[in-house]
Amino acid sequence: MTTEPTAPSGDKASVRYGWPSIVVAIVFGLLNACVLWNAIGNLVNVPAGLAAQGLASLTPWWLLILDVVLPVAAYVVAFVMGRRQTLLVRSTFFLVALAVVACSTVGSIAYTQTH
Amino acid sequence: MSSDDDEDALTWAGGRDPSHYETPAAKPVPPAKPAKKNSATAPADSDARSDAAADVPDEDELPAPMSSVVLVSLGILGGIYLLYTVGWVVSWQRFVYGAADVLGLVVFQIQQVLAILAPPLWFVTTILLTRNRRPAARLLWLLIGALVLIPWSFTFGR
Numbered sequence: 040m041t042t043e044p045t046a047p048s049g050d051k052a053s054v055r056y057g058w059p060s061i062v063v064a065i066v067f068g069l070l071n072a073c074v075l076w077n078a079i080g081n082l083v084n085v086p087a088g089l090a091a092q093g094l095a096s097l098t099p100w101w102l103l104i105l106d107v108v109l110p111v112a113a114y115v116v117a118f119v120m121g122r123r124q125t126l127l128v129r130s131t132f133f134l135v136a137l138a139v140v141a142c143s144t145v146g147s148i149a150y151t152q153t154h
Numbered sequence: 155m156s157s158d159d160d161e162d163a164l165t166w167a168g169g170r171d172p173s174h175y176e177t178p179a180a181k182p183v184p185p186a187k188p189a190k191k192n193s194a195t196a197p198a199d200s201d202a203r204s205d206a207a208a209d210v211p212d213e214d215e216l217p218a219p220m221s222s223v224v225l226v227s228l229g230i231l232g233g234i235y236l237l238y239t240v241g242w243v244v245s246w247q248r249f250v251y252g253a254a255d256v257l258g259l260v261v262f263q264i265q266q267v268l269a270i271l272a273p274p275l276w277f278v279t280t281i282l283l284t285r286n287r288r289p290a291a292r293l294l295w296l297l298i299g300a301l302v303l304i305p306w307s308f309t310f311g312r
Binding site: 073077128131134135140142144150154 | 246249
């Protein structure tokens with residue numbers, strides 16, 4: 040009688056999306072949502088402020104829209120890439136995504152200060 | 155006495171050097187020898203032999219050595235990521251964010267720290283997670299990071 044070779048039990052458990060992974064996804068989702076909230080606030084307030092000063096033509100629309108799109112895109116990419124990974128790798132992906140978003144935010148604030 | 159001198163002229167001086175050490179030539183691992191010739195233990199011997207053969211790594215299973223081109227490329231990209239980190243540190247010192255509320259200021263400072271950590275994070279993560287991937291894939295991911303993490307705020311210098 041032959042027995043089927045069984046896969047290591049750790050593989051299946053680590054790939055499954057358990058509650059620790061859900062907690063990590065929610066925490067990083069909230070952090071990205073915080074950045075997104077600020078970006079939406081800028082998208083609404085900055086054009087209005089510039090228009091009040093008669094500088095509506097200087098509104099950096101591309102930057103304001105990029106700041107709104109990037110947190111969502113980075114979170115989705117990190118979530119999709121981490122689906123078949125361990126919890127540690129998933130968390131690292133979310134952290135790297137948040138760091139990339141931070142780079143964009145700091146860069147966009149520097150741009151608005153200097154242009 | 156004189157004959158010894160003649161023989162000395164025909165030999166290398168280092169040949170008698172006590173500190174001279176001849177390294178053994180690399181030999182392939184010999185197959186495991188059967189421990190006993192007893193016919194009763196023959197099945198166990200064959201098992202042991204197959205185990206020993208399994209322990210010797212097959213040449214196909216060994217990871218391919220990293221080519222010098224890939225190694226140099228990784229070094230250059232590592233240098234670029236290091237420069238990016240310095241660029242983000244300089245941009246942190248250069249720009250002052252006048253947030254109206256304390257929360258906004260704290261969030262911005264956390265983001266500045268994250269921006270400084272982003273290049274080393276991306277580099278280390280890519281190097282560790284693409285160990286078993288093709289060199290082209292490793293370099294591609296590092297190139298994507300080098301495009302995404304450019305310290306724009308550093309280039310907007312005053």
